[in-house]
Amino acid sequence: MRHTISVLVENRFGVLARVAGLFSGRGYNIDSLCVGETDDPTISRMTIVTNGDNRIIEQIEKQLNKLIDVIKVMDVTKEDHVKRELVLIKVAADEGQRARVIEIVEIFRGKIIDVSPKTMTVEITGDEGKINGITEMLKPFGIKELVRTGKVAVVRGEK
Amino acid sequence: MKYTGAQILIEALIREGADTIFGYPGGVLLPIFDVLYDAKINFILVRHEQGAAHAADGYSRSTNRVGVCMATSGPGATNLITGIATAYMDSIPMVVITGQVPTTMIGNDAFQEADIIGITRPIVKHSYLLKNVADISRVVKEAFWIANTGRPGPVLIDIPKDISTAVMTNPKYPQKVDIRSYNPTCLGHPMQIKKAVSAIASSKKPVIYSGGGIMSSNAAEELQKFVDITGIPVTSTLLGLGGFPGTDPLFLGMLGMHGTKYANYAISNADLVIAIGARFDDRVTGKIDEFAPAATIIHIDIDPSSISKNVLVHIPIVGDAKHILQQMNKEATPPKINEWIEQIEQWKKDCPLGYKKGGKLKPQFVIEKIYEVTGGNAIITTEVGQNQMWAAQYYKFDYPKSFLSSGGLGTMGYGFPAAIGAQVANPDMVVFDIAGDGSFQMNIQELATAIQYNLPVNVAILNNHNLGMVRQWQELFFNKRYSYTSMAVQPDFVKVAEAYGAEGIRVETEADVVPALKRAIISKKPVVLDFWVEEEENVFPMVPAGASLTQMLEGMA
Ligand SMILES: Cc1ncc(C[n+]2csc(CCOP(=O)(O)OP(=O)(O)O)c2C)c(N)n1
Numbered sequence: 001m002r003h004t005i006s007v008l009v010e011n012r013f014g015v016l017a018r019v020a021g022l023f024s025g026r027g028y029n030i031d032s033l034c035v036g037e038t039d040d041p042t043i044s045r046m047t048i049v050t051n052g053d054n055r056i057i058e059q060i061e062k063q064l065n066k067l068i069d070v071i072k073v074m075d076v077t078k079e080d081h082v083k084r085e086l087v088l089i090k091v092a093a094d095e096g097q098r099a100r101v102i103e104i105v106e107i108f109r110g111k112i113i114d115v116s117p118k119t120m121t122v123e124i125t126g127d128e129g130k131i132n133g134i135t136e137m138l139k140p141f142g143i144k145e146l147v148r149t150g151k152v153a154v155v156r157g158e159k
Numbered sequence: 160m161k162y163t164g165a166q167i168l169i170e171a172l173i174r175e176g177a178d179t180i181f182g183y184p185g186g187v188l189l190p191i192f193d194v195l196y197d198a199k200i201n202f203i204l205v206r207h208e209q210g211a212a213h214a215a216d217g218y219s220r221s222t223n224r225v226g227v228c229m230a231t232s233g234p235g236a237t238n239l240i241t242g243i244a245t246a247y248m249d250s251i252p253m254v255v256i257t258g259q260v261p262t263t264m265i266g267n268d269a270f271q272e273a274d275i276i277g278i279t280r281p282i283v284k285h286s287y288l289l290k291n292v293a294d295i296s297r298v299v300k301e302a303f304w305i306a307n308t309g310r311p312g313p314v315l316i317d318i319p320k321d322i323s324t325a326v327m328t329n330p331k332y333p334q335k336v337d338i339r340s341y342n343p344t345c346l347g348h349p350m351q352i353k354k355a356v357s358a359i360a361s362s363k364k365p366v367i368y369s370g371g372g373i374m375s376s377n378a379a380e381e382l383q384k385f386v387d388i389t390g391i392p393v394t395s396t397l398l399g400l401g402g403f404p405g406t407d408p409l410f411l412g413m414l415g416m417h418g419t420k421y422a423n424y425a426i427s428n429a430d431l432v433i434a435i436g437a438r439f440d441d442r443v444t445g446k447i448d449e450f451a452p453a454a455t456i457i458h459i460d461i462d463p464s465s466i467s468k469n470v471l472v473h474i475p476i477v478g479d480a481k482h483i484l485q486q487m488n489k490e491a492t493p494p495k496i497n498e499w500i501e502q503i504e505q506w507k508k509d510c511p512l513g514y515k516k517g518g519k520l521k522p523q524f525v526i527e528k529i530y531e532v533t534g535g536n537a538i539i540t541t542e543v544g545q546n547q548m549w550a551a552q553y554y555k556f557d558y559p560k561s562f563l564s565s566g567g568l569g570t571m572g573y574g575f576p577a578a579i580g581a582q583v584a585n586p587d588m589v590v591f592d593i594a595g596d597g598s599f600q601m602n603i604q605e606l607a608t609a610i611q612y613n614l615p616v617n618v619a620i621l622n623n624h625n626l627g628m629v630r631q632w633q634e635l636f637f638n639k640r641y642s643y644t645s646m647a648v649q650p651d652f653v654k655v656a657e658a659y660g661a662e663g664i665r666v667e668t669e670a671d672v673v674p675a676l677k678r679a680i681i682s683k684k685p686v687v688l689d690f691w692v693e694e695e696e697n698v699f700p701m702v703p704a705g706a707s708l709t710q711m712l713e714g715m716a
Contacts, residue, residue, distance in 0.1 A: 010340060014288070018280060025281045055467070062464035068285040068305060071340040 002031070003057050004049050004083060004153045007064055008072040011037060011044040015069045019046060022063055028052065032085075032150035043071065047152045076153045083153040087131050088113075089122045092142035101141060108134040119144060164292040165190040165323040167330045168256070169198045171299035174332055177227045177254075179203060179218065179583055181211040185231020186271060187258035187320040203583060203612055206604040208235050210576035212242020212255070213602070217580030219251050220563045221538055221588075223377060225307050226580060229256040233271030236317075237278065241570055243313050244282040248567025249398060250375060252311035254302050255283075261321040262290060276317055284312030292325035296332045304336040309343030310462040311375050343461060347476040347483035354474050355433075355457045356490045359389060362431035362455075364499045367393040368414065368443075371566070372436010372460065372480045373402030379559040381484035382435065388491050392503055394422040396437050397551055398566045405535075405555030411503070412512065415443035416702045417548040421506035423700075423708040428502075429454045436460060436480045439469040440567070441704075449707035459483050512552055519693040522546070522621040525672055526553035529591060529619060532676040537589040538581045540564065542574040542598030544628035546621045548698040550593040572601025578616040579609055589617070589680055596622040596649060606659040609685040617679040618687045620652060623694045631697045635712070656687035665689045 009015045016035060023030050031049040038045050050060060057075060064073045076083075093101045098120065105112060105122050108130060114121035124134050128151075135146065162170075168191060172180070179201040184192045195202050205211040208230040215226030230239050236257040246253045260269040276286050285305050287298045295318075302314040359365060373382055379402050386393060386409055393403045394411040403410055412419035414426055426432060432454040437443070444450040447469060458465075458472040459480055466475040476483055514523045526549050529539075535555055540563040541547040547564055556562045563581060565573040578592040592599075599620055609616050621627075630644040653663030662684050664675045672690070679686035700711040 014276065014286075017277065021280050059464060059468060066310075066462070066464055068338065068341050 001053070002049060002051055003075055003077040004047060004081070004151060005060065005064070006074045006076050006153060007046040007048060007070060008038070009044050009046060010069040010071065011042050012069060015044070016046075018067050018069060019048075019064065022067065023050070023060075026059070026063065028056065028060055032148070034150035034152050047150065049151050074155075076155055079155045079159065080157070081153050081155045083127050083151050084125055085127070085131060085151045086123065086125045086149045088147045089124065089135065089138055089143060090119050090145040091122060091138045092118060092144055093120045094118055097141060101138070104134065104137045110134060161326050161328050162330055163190065163194070163323065164289075164295055164318070164325045164327075165194045167292065167295045167327070168299065168318065168323065169194045169200060171296045171332060172227060173198070173200055175299060175303040176224060180227045180229050181205055181214040181218070181580065182229030183208050183211060183231065183235055185235045185258060187232045187260060188229070190320065190323040191229075191258070191318075201583075203579075203608065205576070205608050207602065208238035209242050209572065210579070210602050210605045210608065212239045212253070213245065213570075213573050213576035214580030214583070215253050215255075216242060216246045216251050216573075217540060217563055217577030218584045219246070219253055220374070220577070221560050221581035222584045224584070225252045225254055225303055227254045227256065231258045231271070232260055232275070233273045236273055236275040240279065240282070241572075243279055243315070245565050245568045245570045245573055246313045247282045247284070249371060249565065250311050251313070252306035253313040254306055255313055255315040257315060257317050259288070259317045259319040262319045263321065265319065275315070279315055282313070283315050286315040286317065288317045289319065289322045292322055292327045293330070295322070296330055300333050301336055301338060305338075305341065309341070344477050345479045345482055347459070347478040347486055349486070351474060351476040352483065352486050352490065355476060356487060356492070358431055358455055358457060358474060359391070359433070360492045360494055362494045363496060364429045365389075365391045365431040365433065365494060365496065366411075366425050366429040367391050367433045367435065368396070368426060368437055369393055369399045369402050369435045370396040370437025371398030373399055374559050375436065376461070376480040377559070378436070378481035378484055379403070381481050381488060384488050385484050385491065388488060389493050390496060390500070391433070391494070392425060392500065394418070394426060396440070396443055396566070397564060399437060400551060400562045401556035401559045404557040406557055413551050415445070415708070416704070417552065417698050417700065418708075419512050419552070420510040420700050420711055421503060423702070423711060424506050425503055426451050427707070427709050432456045434458045434460070435484070438465045441469070444470065445702045445706055445708040449709075514696070520667060520669060520672070520690060522549050522623070522690070522692040522696055523553050524669060525619060525621060525690050525692065526550055526593065528672045528676060529593070530554045532673060532680065533589055533591070537561065537591055538563065538578070538585060540574040540578040540581060540590070540592045542592070542594045543569045543571045544595045544598060544626065545623070545631065545696070545698050546593050546595040546598070546627075548628075549621065552698075571595075571598040575599060575602050575616075575618060576605050578618070579605055579614055582614045582616045583612070592616065592618045594618050594620045595627060596620055596624060596646060596652075597626045599652075600650075603655065606656065606661055606685060606687075610660045613683070614685065615683050616685050618685070620687065620689050621692050622652070622689050623692050623696065624649060625694055628698070634695070634697070635701075636703070652687055652689040656685070661685040661687055663687045663689065665691065667691045
């Protein structure tokens, strides 16, 4: 099963390498990884989407906790949470197709952020279902490039 | 007052209680070596950096202190790696200091630059690259703290040359460590303790399976008390030897691949296994699905990630073994296990450890005599292979930290430099490295170190003229196709010893064993004992890799 693990780490040189090395060294997969500073500039948050049965996920959590620079590990999958990802899609679209692309983007509440004679670039934020939906719809036009940030997640409510 | 980074580093080490550094110099370390020239700290100049790492490890394993080793950037640092990995696998505290090229040159493929932080990342508990002279004292304090608390392990500090030459006024040495992300659990959860105590009280066939954690947490006394209260028999891992007296009637010897039959029968028939500071390694469990199939498993370990990693644990207790045993000893009651103890006694009678006498000198006989002559009052290190297993089987370890052996990594070449480290830390103890002829040659150069620092370590080579353990596997599992395991060319170890200024004695008969051992013990010099033993002797019992613990191959029949 897929799990989204949220990890608070010291915002220090080399921490990402330690976390990434832990996954590769023990044969765990990283589906996506997203790192950024928190409101406290000495702390970064890593959001890691990974795959595995319960035993593997438990090991991943424990191994992450063992790293000295890791402050807190939380498997947000176990909680009621929201996940988002930002995706930029450069799609082939000449004058004749522009209107149809705009229509699709509007339905998915995305934005057109760049246009050239032969392409349009779309910005879309959402969960996996939405991202998959729009990419399916845009595929027939010809997707030239697709860039994803990786997922970030937050637990709902006060927790 | 103004101080250089190098001065601060050495001062910080001394403040952490370091009295010895095992190491080797090099370009980027020159400022530090200049401080060492008249510092109040011993420096042991080894002959290969691997020796420095193993010596620091042996120093740690034989004491409650943290061994320190040091090497220069590039090749010096990479030469430490086997020693760091050895310590990491066995959870041995160690502080490793490596020189690094100046910060301005890092990343430029400078002369003797190696990304040692990157290279060692998977084999250290933690590491630091110093980038500011003001961080040195704090980092050293943290390094010792991290190395020797929680699940211990090696911590590496990489110090660029310009940081050791940088100057600062009035450096502060912190009194306390404050790492918000590192707070190892110490006490066991009271609920879990209650559960364990009640499982123990109602058990009929309990066994304690103890490991190196007994040594790490200094819990031997508490374990003894726990056994006194409960009467439960004890089997031990390789690294656990000495954690419970080898001469105690309730001791079953080592379990696992080369464990005693009765230990393996006991664990396989147990209804309760109490694992303390052990990690269910595959050399211990054999086929994992058939390990202690009927048992409830209590697992006491400081490292949460060890729990349920290989074997599903029913009652986990995370914390320090010493504290948890103290907690348990307050509440534990003895289970009714007379029949179980009788059964175990019967197994002990029916299938004792033993070897065929007669023919050439037997390696097991040599170990028995080392035990008799030292009365068990010695520090024994081993190399890896048959020598290691025979030492574990035939020497009775009564004292914690008296048996030093590379378990997890299985590093040939460990024993001799580790013996040197142990001798430095325990100048009055008799120290023996029980060696194979192959392994000893991996760090034989450290004879010079032993001579230079007047360290009277003894090496007992069980010389079978073969890479014996591999040869054994070829005999048993590869149709006796002895592919590159015969050491056709071998130095004359007696002459090698003499060339270094040590004593060498060759022994080929039983009658000569004890006199040679006695000579070694009274000699003030290092002594290399070259025991020419039966070449095709095998280690038995043996559970083939991946088989169940009840499927033991025999040698005696
Ligand atoms: C550094 C290293 N290389 C290779 C091995 C694989 N290995 C395990 S035991 C062994 C043979 C050891 O021979 P020797 O030291 O003569 O000891 P014996 O088994 O004969 O007692 C080898 C090659 C190892 N454990 N460590």
